[in-house]
Amino acid sequence: MHGSIHSLERDAFVESPLHKIDARIKLIFVFAVVLTATIFNNIHLMILMEIYILFVMLFSKIPLLNLIKRIIMIIPFGGFIALFQPFIRGGSVIFYLGMLPVYAEGLDFGISLFLKFLVSISSVVLLSSTTPMYEVINAGKKLGIPSIMSTLLGMMIRYLFVMFDVLESTLKAQKSRALNRKNLSYNDLLNTFGSLVGLVFLKSYEQGERTYLGMLSRGYSKDSKIKTLGQKIGFNDIVFLSATTILLSVGIVSF
Incomplete structure (x- = not known):
């Protein structure tokens, strides 16, 4: 675990097109993905978003297998909640797993819940693997935190x-x-x-x-102003955010 934390920070300083995207844009991207996954329950939309996130990860120059391993390490912390849904939710039994009935409504809800969690975790892993943590904090401060x-x-x-x-x-x-x-x-x-x-x-x-x-x-107080380096939003940042917005909009309308 210790090595993985330091490797996470090292990966954030790799030179790639995705690493050069402004931290504010990537933070907005995560908020948009998590918000969409939270509001909408469509399984096809979740699958589309996950495929898009995995596609974006290819531009990070970080081995995709390493990113997937990080996602898999986090899944058990919330995935087990979705695992129990088919057995405790609903009224239409589709089959029995031993002595336990599996409900159709619970199965649909469990799959939807798992995909929501997977999409949200994937976006956070993408952010943390391509952006130094202090840049994420500074981006949040510029966005109003x-x-x-x-x-x-x-x-x-x-x-x-x-x-x-x-x-x-x-x-x-x-x-x-x-x-x-x-x-x-x-x-x-x-x-x-x-x-x-x-x-x-x-x-x-x-x-x-x-x-x-x-x-x-050093004279620090709650009113101290910490100066952050200014960085302007570039063309690639606008393209990335626009592509994400279009994909989410098309997915929401289509599904």
């Missing part, structure tokens, strides 16, 4: 990398002291895991104190 929210998001993302570095160094220190979790009993494993969680919590608390004092010493 409150300053305090963007600041908290920025600090949360930085802490995510810091805490994974702390966790990795702690695990390496344990291994260097010949700690083999396979040879530990269940109680010893719980004690070790509890100590590890407590240590990471203390280190994160200490890091937070140092960061807070460092920000105060």
Whole structure:
């Protein structure tokens, strides 16, 4: 997981036509895709949107298989909700899976729900894999996200990398002291895991104190203005957003 987080940030600095699209345009793209997937329940529209997202991913110069793996890693967090829908929703039984009845209404709803989740996750993976996280935050700020929210998001993302570095160094220190979790009993494993969680919590608390004092010493307050680099919307940005708008409009009207 730790390696995948750093590889995600490395992929965001690859040179490709998709990486050069303005972060604001890609953020609007994600909002439009998620909003469309949320409002409309048409399965054919969801399939069309997913195909379009996979097509756009081809312009990122990131191996498509890597992007698909990231999507698959996230699917279980919401996909299992759709998995149970055919068994608990509806009244028309189409067949029995063992002792469990499978309802037609629940099956349609489950497939629709899964595709909604898949399309939304794919768009977010596309954004995170082709845009540095600080650019996403700056784009959100330019689009109207409150300053305090963007600041908290920025600090949360930085802490995510810091805490994974702390966790990795702690695990390496344990291994260097010949700690083999396979040879530990269940109680010893719980004690070790509890100590590890407590240590990471203390280190994160200490890091937070140092960061807070460092920000105060530099005169930071809630009214501080953070300057961001200005970037103009280009022709390729307009083409990308227009193509997305046309596709979504045609899909909504057609299906």
